Amino acid sequence: MSYDVKTILVVGASGATGKHVVEExxxxxxxxxxxxxxxxxxxxxxxxxxxxTITEASILNLTNTQLQDLVKNCDGIVSCxxxxxxxxxxxxxxxxxxxxTVSRLTQCAIKNDSxxxxxxxxxxxxxxxxxxxxxxISFAQRAVIFLLRCLLPxxxxxxxxxxxxxxxxxxxxxxxxxxxxxxxGLINKEEVSDYEIYPSPIRSAIFNAGKVSRINVAHFMxxxxxxxKEWSKWxxxxxVIYSKED
Numbered sequence: 148m149s150y151d152v153k154t155i156l157v158v159g160a161s162g163a164t165g166k167h168v169v170e171e172x173x174x175x176x177x178x179x180x181x182x183x184x185x186x187x188x189x190x191x192x193x194x195x196x197x198x199x200t201i202t203e204a205s206i207l208n209l210t211n212t213q214l215q216d217l218v219k220n221c222d223g224i225v226s227c228x229x230x231x232x233x234x235x236x237x238x239x240x241x242x243x244x245x246x247x248t249v250s251r252l253t254q255c256a257i258k259n260d261s262x263x264x265x266x267x268x269x270x271x272x273x274x275x276x277x278x279x280x281x282x283x284i285s286f287a288q289r290a291v292i293f294l295l296r297c298l299l300p301x302x303x304x305x306x307x308x309x310x311x312x313x314x315x316x317x318x319x320x321x322x323x324x325x326x327x328x329x330x331x332g333l334i335n336k337e338e339v340s341d342y343e344i345y346p347s348p349i350r351s352a353i354f355n356a357g358k359v360s361r362i363n364v365a366h367f368m369x370x371x372x373x374x375x376k377e378w379s380k381w382x383x384x385x386x387v388i389y390s391k392e393d
Contacts, residue, residue: 153372154178154220158206158248159227161188163335164270167365168225173198175373180217182206206248215255223266223372224252226308229301245269245308250315257322266378267312267325268368273352275306275329277385279313280347288353309385318383326378327385328368334390336360341391342367348387357389364388 155172159165160181166189172179173196182202183189193199202209202217206228209217218224228245249269256265274292276282284292295302312325331352342363350357367388371378 152176152178153222154180155223155225155372156180156182156217156221156252157225157227158182158252159229159270161185162227162229164333164361164364165225165227166190167362168227168368169193169199171365171369172372175369177372180221182209182217207244207251211251211255214251215258218252218255218265219259220261221256221265222263223268224256225268225270225368225372226252227270229270243304243307245304246311249308249311253311253316253323257320260322264320264322264324266372267316267323268371269308269312269325269327270364270368271309271327271329271385272302272305273329273331273348273356273387274302275309275385277313277327277329277347278310279385282347285351285354288351291353324378324382326371326381326383328364328371329385329387330359330361330364331357331387331389332359333364334358334360336362336390339363339366343389343391344381345387345389346384349389357392359388359390363390 155177157165157168157179160169161183169179169181178198180200182204184205186194186203226249228248253267309327312327316323316325339362342359371381
């Protein structure tokens with residue numbers, strides 16, 4: 148497949164899925180900007196790789212000017228941000244880490260007013276419904292999600308981040324196009340395997356969750372960046388990804 152070399156900003160690059168995204172981008176010789184809290188959490192060879200520019204900071208501590216400089220000249224932005232699974236990570240601040248980051252980065256892309264549309268890819272969750280579509284769920288699943296909203300701030304953050312793209316950015320923005328990728332039960336694998344993409348969940352994310360490897364999620368997201376055909380197919384949507392069962 149032929150593709151143009153692009154400049155991509157990755158936030159959440161030191162996370163379990165974000166690392167795979169960076170590696171996949173490197174495999175395709177893209178230029179990468181990453182924002183990480185500590186260089187201790189990334190491979191040593193990233194630090195000297197000419198294709199990677201590293202900003203060591205908490206993303207929300209950067210000024211709007213700094214964020215605008217980061218976004219400048221970027222063809223795409225990939226957010227793999229998530230809350231750490233600790234008490235502080237789940238219940239501490241910032242509770243709207245993902246939503247605030249998506250909001251600020253999109254606003255900076257808009258202010259840059261580039262001639263090209265920036266591709267924004269958000270890693271979300273299959274437990275979040277796409278409210279642009281009729282995605283019916285059972286009463287039991289609806290009840291569990293209600294409890295998740297009450298008890299787990301990260302779930303609300305995921306919902307609001309996707310809603311920001313759906314409602315605030317919308318389908319016809321002149322500066323930004325977006326896709327929110329919804330993986331089902333994430334697992335670790337070393338190699339890319341066959342996977343399937345659907346517009347909506349084909350199983351209950353609560354009571355009958357499927358599985359997808361983080362490396363497959365990264366492969367799909369980078370394929371969206373590389374392939375204009377795939378991007379056109381899924382832009383403005385929230386595709387769900389499952390690894391194929393053996």
